[in-house]
Structures are given as structure tokens and as C-alpha cells.
Amino acid sequence: MNDLSATPGVKSAEQLERPVVIPPEAYISKDYAAAEQEKLWRKVWLQAGRIEDIPETGDFITYDIGPDSVIIVRTGEDQISAYHNVCPHRGRRLVDTPAGKRNARGNNRKNFICGYHGWTFGLDGKNAYIDQEADWQGCLEGGKSDLGSVKVDSWGGWLWINLDPESGPLSDYLDPASELLAPYELHNMRPRWRKWIVFDCNWKVAMEAFAETYHVATTHPEFMVFGQFRGWARNQGRHSNIGYDTVKDLEEDSGKLRLGAGEDPRLTTAEMQEFTWKNANTNTTMTLVNAAKRLKDELPEGTPAAEVSKHWIQSARAADEARGVVWPVVAPAHTAKAGTAWQIFPNFQIGQAVNNMLCYSARPYGGDPDKCIFEAAVYELYPEGEAPETEWEYTKAEDWPPVLQQDFANMAAVQQGMKNVGFTGAKPNPYMERSVASLHWNLSKYMNAGEPKPLD
Numbered sequence: 461m462n463d464l465s466a467t468p469g470v471k472s473a474e475q476l477e478r479p480v481v482i483p484p485e486a487y488i489s490k491d492y493a494a495a496e497q498e499k500l501w502r503k504v505w506l507q508a509g510r511i512e513d514i515p516e517t518g519d520f521i522t523y524d525i526g527p528d529s530v531i532i533v534r535t536g537e538d539q540i541s542a543y544h545n546v547c548p549h550r551g552r553r554l555v556d557t558p559a560g561k562r563n564a565r566g567n568n569r570k571n572f573i574c575g576y577h578g579w580t581f582g583l584d585g586k587n588a589y590i591d592q593e594a595d596w597q598g599c600l601e602g603g604k605s606d607l608g609s610v611k612v613d614s615w616g617g618w619l620w621i622n623l624d625p626e627s628g629p630l631s632d633y634l635d636p637a638s639e640l641l642a643p644y645e646l647h648n649m650r651p652r653w654r655k656w657i658v659f660d661c662n663w664k665v666a667m668e669a670f671a672e673t674y675h676v677a678t679t680h681p682e683f684m685v686f687g688q689f690r691g692w693a694r695n696q697g698r699h700s701n702i703g704y705d706t707v708k709d710l711e712e713d714s715g716k717l718r719l720g721a722g723e724d725p726r727l728t729t730a731e732m733q734e735f736t737w738k739n740a741n742t743n744t745t746m747t748l749v750n751a752a753k754r755l756k757d758e759l760p761e762g763t764p765a766a767e768v769s770k771h772w773i774q775s776a777r778a779a780d781e782a783r784g785v786v787w788p789v790v791a792p793a794h795t796a797k798a799g800t801a802w803q804i805f806p807n808f809q810i811g812q813a814v815n816n817m818l819c820y821s822a823r824p825y826g827g828d829p830d831k832c833i834f835e836a837a838v839y840e841l842y843p844e845g846e847a848p849e850t851e852w853e854y855t856k857a858e859d860w861p862p863v864l865q866q867d868f869a870n871m872a873a874v875q876q877g878m879k880n881v882g883f884t885g886a887k888p889n890p891y892m893e894r895s896v897a898s899l900h901w902n903l904s905k906y907m908n909a910g911e912p913k914p915l916d
């Protein structure tokens with residue numbers, strides 16, 4: 461096995477453009493996983509839920525990260541607060557997660573009452589009732605019996621928390637992702653479905669299975685009949701993004717709204733859209749599928765691909781507008797920069813488009829480096845008041861869309877493979893998988909371990 465420890469690590473973002481090797485410890489070591497709680501999860505901004513999940517005062521959700529748990533509650537029309545989900549009396553978790561659920565969620569709360577001895581807390585986190593309070597001889601005053609507050613902010617329609625009271629603002633943290641994603645108006649989208657599962661791999665293995673397009677040719681070969689699209693991955697400070705090289709004459713199409721390649725782009729586009737809807741149920745909407753199916757009636761045979769693309773997108777945009785769904789306009793030059801998906805450090809991926817998005821996240825499970833909670837959610841734009849009510853649905857691997865099952869098959873096998881004595885570290889493609897190198901470079905700054913090393 462190569463001795464990586466002697467090689468100095470990557471020192472600059474530019475070095476990520478060169479081949480690197482990532483030591484396997486970050487994925488498989490119990491000590492590394494234990495250290496993550498203190499050095500990583502308690503330091504970073506974490507996406508903890510959607511604003512629309514708590515529309516009214518007194519509505520709340522919980523969010524767990526390892527042993528830590530947070531209550532996020534709407535405390536007013538324009539005000540959201542977050543508290544450590546633990547009773548300051550003797551440490552009972554204040555709000556329990558119902559069995560089999562991803563998190564707790566409730567409406568119209570006036571207060572939170574601990575189930576052990578009844579200490580009661582207002583929406584402002586202040587203690588409002590202690591049974592036999594006089595027994596403490598006045599010593600619980602001055603906030604000692606209040607809930608501990610947690611930093612919370614919002615961006616993109618999500619609620620973000622940070623367990624570190626000393627952390628900088630969310631807006632600085634998200635830079636430049638927030639700026640490049642702003643034109644997509646992600647806060648207007650609502651979930652079509654949300655699924656989660658406890659999976660047999662490290663959370664990084666799960667995130668990385670979706671953070672690059674290099675795997676598509678082999679893992680999802682059925683997509684290749686629709687054409688070869690070469691993808692890039694870029695470091696963006698703490699974050700990274702991925703996208704596709706612009707195809708000549710199809711600059712308008714440099715996002716995810718892809719034409720099928722083939723003899724007749726009218727037909728292959730429809731086939732690709734129907735295939736995607738059925739087998740992935742991501743990255744498209746019924747409006748786009750239907751507009752693709754109409755292409756053969758609306759355009760003559762022999763229409764060049766660029767025109768098919770333009771017509772398809774215009775026709776879908778018009779169909780949505782007719783039902784009150786207005787897509788934002790994003791210039792092709794911006795799409796080329798923003799790409800198709802962002803990896804928000806450390807564990808959230810946003811796959812954005814003008815009318816839908818696909819998001820993934822993964823968190824540790826039970827302190828075990830070989831397990832994670834994996835989540836995926838698909839969002840789109842709905843007419844006012846018509847968004848479906850969705851819940852996080854625990855979904856067994858075999859019940860996920862087939863394309864995702866193909867990714868799952870890699871995830872558990874990577875986790876096993878990386879423990880093999882013969883494995884010398886991950887060697888991500890410097891162009892197509894730079895997102896993987898970027899993640900570990902950024903992780904190493906928090907963890908003081910696991911730096912990618914130059915491969916040459």
C-alpha cells in the first residue's frame with residue numbers, strides 16, 4: 461500500500477484541478493466518524509428543513525444530527541427560532557420523534573411540555589412552569605431553566621441551523637452558491653415527493669454517488685442511448701458544482717433540459733422524458749413530459765435539434781404559464797456557470813433547474829461510519845395553493861425509482877470495497893469528479909485529517 465502520510469496535502473484550489481488521492485479513513489474510520497460530531501457537525505450551517513413545513517406560529521419541526529437534536533419553531537409571522545431539543549432539568553429529549561418517522565412535526569403549539577416532570581417552555585424558549593420551583597431556592601433564575609437557543613436562518617426556502625454560537629452568518633457561508641442559485645428562485649418550489657432510508661454506507665459515499673456525472677455511462681447505461689454529455693465539476697470555495705459542457709448549437713440547452721440525441725430529436729426527446737419520468741421521477745415535470753410528447757405533432761420532420769429544443773421549452777413554459785406557474789428566466793450564460801447541481805458543504809446537494817429541483821442529503825446514523833440517513837426530495841413549481849401535502853416517507857431500497865436503485869447498488873459496495881487492504885485511496889477524475897476532491901479538501905480543514913494528496 462502506498463504510504464500517503466508522508467506526501468504533503470493539497471494546499472490550493474488550483475491543485476484540485478490536478479489528480480489527487482483521498483485516503484479512505486474519512487469514509488471508514490470509527491475515530492474519524494466520532495470526531496466529525498465536534499469538529500464538523502457542530503460547526504457548519506446545516507439544511508434542516510423547509511420553511512413551508514412551519515407556516516403558522518406554533519408550527520415546529522425537529523432536526524437530528526448525530527446525538528444532537530434541534531427544535532425549529534415559528535414564533536411569529538416573520539420569526540423563526542431554534543432550540544436545543546433537550547430539557548434543561550435532567551436532560552430528557554423534549555420532543556420525541558414518533559417511531560418510524562424522520563423527524564417530529566407539530567402545529568399550533570403554545571408551548572413545549574417535558575414528559576418527565578412537566579417543566580414547560582414557551583415558544584420563546586423561556587421556562588414558563590416548574591413544579592415545586594421554590595425547592596431550588598431561586599437558583600434556576602437568570603435563564604438557567606430556559607431552552608438553549610440555536611442559530612437559525614433561511615435561504616432558498618430552507619431552514620438552516622448552526623450549533624456553533626460563534627459561527628459566521630449563513631449568507632457568508634453559502635457564498636458563492638447563494639448568488640449563483642438566486643435566479644432559480646428555489647424558495648418558490650414545493651416538494652413533489654420526499655423519501656428517506658437508512659443506508660449501509662458512510663454519508664460521504666452517499667453524497668458522492670450523486671455529486672458527479674462520470675458514473676452515468678456505466679451505472680445508468682440506458683441514458684446513453686439519449687446521447688453522450690460530458691460533465692464538469694468545479695470547486696467553489698467551500699462548495700462545488702457540476703454541469704455539462706455546452707453542446708455546440710445547443711447553448712440554450714446547457715441545463716438539464718436535454719434533448720435526446722438520435723435521428724429524430726422530436727421523438728427521442730419525448731422518449732427520454734417519458735423514460736426519466738417513469739424510472740427516476742426526477743429532473744423533469746409532467747408539463748415538460750407532455751410538451752415533449754406534443755413535439756411530433758407541432759414540428760415537421762427534419763426540424764433541427766436546436767429548434768426542437770427551443771420549441772419544447774417554450775411550449776412547456778407557455779403551458780405552465782396558462783395554469784399560473786411562471787418559470788424564472790435564467791440566461792444561458794448564467795446556466796453555463798451555475799451548472800446543474802451544487803454540493804453545499806458538507807452534506808446537501810441541490811440539483812436546480814428553472815422549474816424543478818432534485819435535492820439529496822446524507823447524515824451519520826448511530827455513530828457508525830458504515831451507515832447513514834440518506835434523503836432525496838424532488839420539488840417543482842405549483843399553481844398557488846395547489847402544492848401537494850408531502851411527508852418524509854421511509855422507503856425501502858427496492859421501492860425507490862429504478863435509476864436511484866442503480867446508484868444504491870454502488871453505495872454499499874463502495875463502503876465495503878474501501879475497507880479492503882488493497883485499496884490505496886479514491887482517485888476522482890480531476891475534471892468530472894473534482895467535486896469529490898473539493899469535499900475532502902474542505903473537510904480536511906475542519907477535521908485536520910484526510911487531506912487529498914497529489915497523485916503525481
Ligand code: FES
Pocket residue numbers: 547548549550551552574575576577578579
Ligand atoms: S427532565 Fe424535563 S422536566 Fe425533568
Ligand SMILES: [Fe+2]
Pocket residue numbers: 669670675676679680867
Ligand atoms: Fe446516478
